[in-house]
Amino acid sequence: MTTHPAHPAARSIRTTPEGLLWEPSERWVRGRTGDITVVDSRHPVLVWEPHLPVPQYAFPRDDVRTDLLRPAKNPPTGTHTGSQIFYDLQADADVRPNAAWTFPADDLADHIAFEWFRRADTGLDHWYEEEEEIFIHPRDPHKRVDALPSSRHVRVEIGGQVVADTHAPVLLFETSLPTRYYLPREDVRPDLFDATDHSTGCPYKGTATYWSWRGEGDVPPNIVWSYPDPLPAVAAIKDRLAFYNEAVDITVDGERLERPVTPFSAMLRRRP
Incomplete structure (x- = not known):
């Protein structure tokens, strides 16, 4: 049986030197563009950036179709906390600029985050937690x-x-x-x-x-x-x-x- 150190028995929110908060999630999360599944992960993490009130998902690289990612031609600045590495997503003939990025934190170095929904021709088309489609942003497990x-x-x-x-x-x-x-x-x-x-x-x-x-x-x-x-x-x-x-x-x-x-x-x- 494969073990995943990012999923301890007692879940807790962790803090990075960059001011990011993150914790493991046990939800099965998938992201699709058109008919292509770009993300399929049973071990995502939720990340809270200091300037955003809602969380985002970041995924282990092994759970991402990295063959569809290209170094961003025009990476943005200041959009995500300290992030400098961005990727364009190329699925068939469709290119989504700056659709994905990595956080600078050592704890999250092997994870990739995505724009949650398609906006201004970036991001993915559909996201699912288990079998339910989720819109706008991930649900916060600390919110009722x-x-x-x-x-x-x-x-x-x-x-x-x-x-x-x-x-x-x-x-x-x-x-x-x-x-x-x-x-x-x-x-x-x-x-x-x-x-x-x-x-x-x-x-x-x-x-x-x-x-x-x-x-x-x-x-x-x-x-x-x-x-x-x-x-x-x-x-x-x-x-x-x-x-x-x-x-x-x-x-x-x-x-x-x-x-x-x-x-x-x-x-x-x-x-x-």
């Missing part, structure tokens, strides 16, 4: 996402106007983020919002669709979202509507909540 039906009284206002009022919300608790309140559609004023073509993906919840405020005021677009086909773990939020706490006023059981400051706050300010 719980969707709990509630009887709390939730009221949402925009510019002093009540746009939603319910006693039947589903509260979504996600580590390091404010509680999100998913409301029945019948308790939201649909005439005050317009559907947009904006969409986002979440590895914990699925793909969201959005609506924008029709009224006046300094309100960012795409302020309301819904998951028409959420992942099974959060099925309770299906077709419900949620608002960015960062940009609207939410009152719960008579208590006005402070608008939180999150990574989404800056994103909402940047929107045209």
Whole structure:
């Protein structure tokens, strides 16, 4: 039986001199581009870079189709912590620039990381943990996402106007983020919002669709979202509507909540 020292019986997060955090994962992970499996690993490691809130996978070289990698023609600078070695991925006639790289840490010297999803013609097309396709980024094993039906009284206002009022919300608790309140559609004023073509993906919840405020005021677009086909773990939020706490006023059981400051706050300010 082959042993893998990177998988001790007691898992723990390790720190490198470069400020990277990493730990072994026991998930079977595969990455594909087109019909080609580029990565097939039962011994990946999760890596957290200091400037990123979500982890990435790095894979033992033996689990990677290194024959498809070429030294990058135009390697980027400053995109990954201390990384200077990048690879272009050539699969058939398709070339994905800077699709892979190595971290400078000695602990990770024999591992290769990949862009998790295809963006600006780089990265891979599909990723799987076991038999489930995963989107956007790997799931963080230290993060929980719980969707709990509630009887709390939730009221949402925009510019002093009540746009939603319910006693039947589903509260979504996600580590390091404010509680999100998913409301029945019948308790939201649909005439005050317009559907947009904006969409986002979440590895914990699925793909969201959005609506924008029709009224006046300094309100960012795409302020309301819904998951028409959420992942099974959060099925309770299906077709419900949620608002960015960062940009609207939410009152719960008579208590006005402070608008939180999150990574989404800056994103909402940047929107045209």
